[in-house]
Amino acid sequence: MIVEKTTTEHYEVTLFPDVWNIEQGDFMRTRKKRGLKTKPFEKCFCCGHKFLEHEIPVVAKVSKIGNRFICSKCAKEVQE
Numbered sequence: 001m002i003v004e005k006t007t008t009e010h011y012e013v014t015l016f017p018d019v020w021n022i023e024q025g026d027f028m029r030t031r032k033k034r035g036l037k038t039k040p041f042e043k044c045f046c047c048g049h050k051f052l053e054h055e056i057p058v059v060a061k062v063s064k065i066g067n068r069f070i071c072s073k074c075a076k077e078v079q080e
């Protein structure tokens with residue numbers, strides 16, 4: 001018998017708008033050059049949108065995880 005359970009995690013997201021002005025492509029290249037992980041920053045934490053080369057994400061603090069990026073669309077929804 002296989003029992004499958006899905007747990008739901010709740011995260012508190014605190015936005016830091018206007019503190020970040022680095023294009024995603026530049027940021028990814030810098031991290032890669034330094035041998036740092038890029039995976040946690042490739043997509044919007046909320047909706048999974050993959051950031052484009054010239055997009056500038058919004059920095060957010062996510063409870064239990066740390067800093068993550070959020071797309072401008074989700075950032076707008078969080079602020080409202």
Ligand SMILES: [Zn+2]
Pocket residue numbers: 044045046047048049070071072073074075
């Ligand atoms: Zn999003």
